[in-house]
Amino acid sequence: MKRNVGNLERLFRALGGVGLLVCAVMAPLPLAFRLAACGGLGVYMLFTALAGSCLGYALMGRSTCPLEPGR
Known part of the structure; x- marks a missing residue:
């Protein structure tokens, strides 16, 4: 899959992902909800932050990556 997520968005996705994983461990919610959601x-x-590509963006034909791959 080609890269379609820009560097700044990758940073924000990584921070958001870490925050959600912390919530999955520490939130006072039922275990099934914490793990699933x-x-x-x-x-x-x-995963999308590390890979640099988002399936949702690919399905919509969107990209926040400023340069095409290979440039």
Whole structure:
């Protein structure tokens, strides 16, 4: 999958993913909700931050990456 997430957005996604994973551990909510909602979203956000590509952006044909790959 080609890169479609810019560097600044990757930083914010990584910070948001870490925050969601902390919520999955510490939030006073039922365990199933914490793992499914907070943990699942946190893992996805960290994955997209590390990979530099977002499936949702690819499906919409969007990109926040300022340069095309290979430039």
